[in-house]
Amino acid sequence: MSESVIVLGAGQVKSILEGQERQIVEIIKDAYIRHHQGQSSLPHSVFLRFPGNDSDRIIGLPAYLGGQTPVAGMKWVSSFPHNIEQGMERASAAIFLNEMEHGRVKAILEGSIISAKRTAASAALAGRCLHADPDERAAGLVGCGVINGQILRFLRSLFPKLEKVYLYDLSDERMDRFMDKNPFPGLAYEKCPDMEALFRAARLVSFATTAGTPYVRHLDALTAEHTVLGVSLRDLDPAIIESAHNIVDDFDHVCREKTSIHLTYEKRGVNDFVAGNIADAVTGRVPPRAPGKPSVFSPFGLGVLDVALARYVYGKALEQGVGTVVEDFQV
Numbered sequence: 001m002s003e004s005v006i007v008l009g010a011g012q013v014k015s016i017l018e019g020q021e022r023q024i025v026e027i028i029k030d031a032y033i034r035h036h037q038g039q040s041s042l043p044h045s046v047f048l049r050f051p052g053n054d055s056d057r058i059i060g061l062p063a064y065l066g067g068q069t070p071v072a073g074m075k076w077v078s079s080f081p082h083n084i085e086q087g088m089e090r091a092s093a094a095i096f097l098n099e100m101e102h103g104r105v106k107a108i109l110e111g112s113i114i115s116a117k118r119t120a121a122s123a124a125l126a127g128r129c130l131h132a133d134p135d136e137r138a139a140g141l142v143g144c145g146v147i148n149g150q151i152l153r154f155l156r157s158l159f160p161k162l163e164k165v166y167l168y169d170l171s172d173e174r175m176d177r178f179m180d181k182n183p184f185p186g187l188a189y190e191k192c193p194d195m196e197a198l199f200r201a202a203r204l205v206s207f208a209t210t211a212g213t214p215y216v217r218h219l220d221a222l223t224a225e226h227t228v229l230g231v232s233l234r235d236l237d238p239a240i241i242e243s244a245h246n247i248v249d250d251f252d253h254v255c256r257e258k259t260s261i262h263l264t265y266e267k268r269g270v271n272d273f274v275a276g277n278i279a280d281a282v283t284g285r286v287p288p289r290a291p292g293k294p295s296v297f298s299p300f301g302l303g304v305l306d307v308a309l310a311r312y313v314y315g316k317a318l319e320q321g322v323g324t325v326v327e328d329f330q331v
Contacts, residue, residue, distance in 0.1 A: 003104060003328075003329060003330050004325050004326055004327045004328070004329055005105050005106060005107060005108055005325075005326050005329045005330070006106065006107045006108075006314070006317065006318075006323040006324070006325055006326075007107070007108045007109075007323060007324045007325075007326055008107065008108070008109045008110060008313065008314070008317055008322070008323045008324075009110050009324070010110040010112075010113060012110075012317065012322050012323060013109060013110050013113045013114060013313055014113050015322075016313050016316045016317065016320070016322075017113065017114075017117055017309075017313065021121070021124075021153060021154050021157035021158075022157055022158075023312075024117055024118070024121045024154075024309065024312075025121045025124060025125050025154065025157070025158065027121075027308050027309055027312055028118055028121040028122050028125055028305055028308070028309070029125055029282060030067075030308070031065055031302075031304045031305050031308035032122075032125075032249065032277075032278055032279040032282070032302075032304075032305075033279045033282070033283065034065060034066060034067055034304075035065070035250070035279065035302065035304050036250075036277060036279035036280065039065065039066035039067060040063065040064060040065050040066060040304050041063070041064040041072075042062075042063050042064075042250070042253070042302060042303060042304055043062050043063075044253065044256065045059050045060065045061045045253070045300075045301075045303070046059065046060040046061075046062075047059055047257065048060070054212065055080075055081050055082065055210075055212065056078075056079065056080045056081070056082075057078070057079050058076065058077070058078040058079075059075075059076075059077050059078075059079070060074060060075070060076050061074060061075040061076075061077070061301070061302075061303035061306060062074045062303055063075075063302070063303030063304045063306065063307045064304075064307070065304045065307055065308050065311075069311065069315075070100045071097060071098075071100070071307045071308070071310075071311040072097070072098045072100060072103075072307065073095060073096050073097040073098055073303075073306070073307040073310060074095070074096050074303070075093055075094075075095045075111050075114075075115060075303060075306040075307075075310075076093060076094050076095075076096070076111070077091055077092070077093035077111060077112070077115055078091060078092050078093065079091050079210075081210040084145070084210075089112065089146060090145065090146070090210065091112050091115065091116075091146075092111075092112055093110070093111030093112045093114075093115050094108060094109070094110065094111045095108070095109045095110075095111040095114060095115075095306055095307070095310045096108055097109070097307065097310055097311065097314055104330065105329070105330060106314075107310070107314045107317075107323075109310050109313060109314065111306070111310075114306060114309050114310055114313065115306060116146055116147055116150045117150055117154075117309065118305040118306055118308075118309045119147055119150070119151075119231060119299075119301060119305075120147065120150035120151040120153065120154045121154055121305075121309075122249065122278075122299050122301075122305060123151045123154070123155075123206060123229040123231050123297070123299070124151060124154035124155050124157070124158050125158075125278070125282065126229060126247065126278055126281075126297035126299070127155060127158065127159070127204055127206075127227060127229055127297075128158040128159070129278070129281050129282045129288055130227050130247060130281065130288040130289065130295040130297060131203075131204050131227040131288075131295070132225065132227075132289060133203070134159070135159075135161045136159050136161065136162065136203065136204050137161050137162060137163050137164060138162070138163070138164040138165070138166065138201065138202045138203070138204070139152070139155055139159070139162060139164075139165050139166070139202055139204045139205070139206070140165070140166040140167075140168070140192075140198040140199065140201065140202030140204065140205040140206070141165060141166070141167050141168070141178075141205075141206050141208070142168050142169070142195065142198065142205065142206065142207045142208070142209060142235070143168075143169060143207060143208040143209035143210075143232065144167055144169040144171075144174040144175050144177070144178035145174070145178075145208060145209075145210075147208040147231060147232075148178075148206055148208040149178065149181060149182050151206050151208060151229070151231065152165060152182060152184070152206075153182075153184075155204070155206075156184060156187070159204075162187065163186060163187060163188065164187070164188050164189075164190065164201075164202075165187060165188070165189050165190070166189075166190050166191075166192050166197075166198045166201045166202045167179070167189060167190070167191050167192060167198075168191075168192045168194065168195055168197075168198045172191070175191045195216065195219065195221075196219065196220060196221045197221075198221075199219055199221035199222055199226065200221045203223075203225050203226050203227065204226075204227050204229075205226060205227070205228050205229065206228075206229040206231060207228065207229065207230050207231055207232050207235045207236075208231045208232050209232045209235060210232070211232055211234045211235050212234055212258075213234060213258070214234060214235060214236055214237040214238070214260055214263065215235065215237075216235050216236050216237060216240065217237040217239065217240075218237075218239070218240075219240065222240070222294055223294065224291070224292050224293055224294055225294070226294040226295070227294065227295045227296075227297075228244070228294060228295070228296045228297070229297050230260065230296055230297060230298045230299075231299060233254070233259040233260060233261075233298060233299075233300065234258065234259055234260055235260065236260045236296070237260070238260065238263050238264035238267050240260075240296075241260050241261065241263075241264040241273060241296065241298075242264060242267075242268070242273050243293065243294075244273075244293055244294050244295065244296040245275050245287075245289055245290035245293040245294065245295045245296070246261070246273055246274045246275055246295075246296050246298060247274075247275055247276060247277065247278055247281050247286070247288070247295065247296070247297050247298070248261060248274055248276075248277055248278070248297075248298045248299070248300070249277060249278055249298075249299040249300055249301070249302055250277060250300065250302060251271060251274055251277065253300040253302060254298055254299070254300035255271070256300070259298065259300065260298065261274070261298050275287070275290065278297065278299070
């Protein structure tokens with residue numbers, strides 16, 4: 001007997017997730033907690049790289065997440081930074097979901113939207129947990145691409161008094177394009193000439209760049225009041241990481257692939273510079289801040305987040321009767 005699968009395209013995924021920022025944050029929070037309670041299986045991500053090419057890669061993130069409706073699957077996501085110069089998105093992705101009784105593939109979903117939103121929800125959750133001022137009115141964004149656009153959307157949901165956003169990007173054109181693409185009501189933008197200016201203006205800062213190695217080696221404007229969402233993982237020099245109160249998503253995963261956390265661990269030989277993980281921080285088992293130190297969140301990006309959000313999208317698609325059914329997909 002042959003079996004079918006449901007395929008969900010970008011428009012369908014986007015429609016299901018539109019305006020669901022707070023719901024998505026709760027899904028991500030629950031996934032983090034279940035993962036750290038041992039209700040998951042999470043092998044290391046697989047990085048497919050290409051000879052003579054240091055920038056492009058395709059990553060496979062397999063994951064299982066338990067709970068009332070267990071789910072298993074895999075995100076297959078590419079990152080080709082030079083796409084941006086050709087007017088294309090840097091990343092593209094697909095997510096495969098398997099049902100748990102027989103292991104059959106049950107759905108294939110466009111994955112870049114899910115990936116961007118789970119990343120943004122993770123950053124915003126950490127920002128709300130770690131930042132000292134719940135009434136924060138200003139945020140700084142380093143890197144003006146899709147991910148920081150989504151992070152801003154989620155920050156607006158969790159910091160409703162946000163009114164000013166400071167931007168810094170190597171490309172003035174990208175900053176202008178970012179402002180045009182993200183015209184949120186009541187939100188004013190200001191372009192910063194350098195990183196120091198951005199950190200002087202904003203205490204809540206998100207990094208979402210394509211940096212492959214740390215380039216921020218010293219920041220005079222970085223203070224103990226700052227919360228840094230280090231989403232792109234490779235911006236901050238180990239010296240800055242050592243001086244911070246560090247929260248990660250999962251140390252075993254983030255201490256790989258020459259991230260700032262990985263480089264700091266190689267330098268020190270111990271992980272005593274990491275205070276704990278985000279699941280412990282949101283449940284109060286680890287303090288969100290430490291006296292005299294900025295808080296830095298370093299999320300490697302866990303596959304359990306992708307399958308958790310894909311499970312939600314799949315369930316909504318079944319309720320709404322959307323998606324393309326591909327018959328005779330598997331024997």
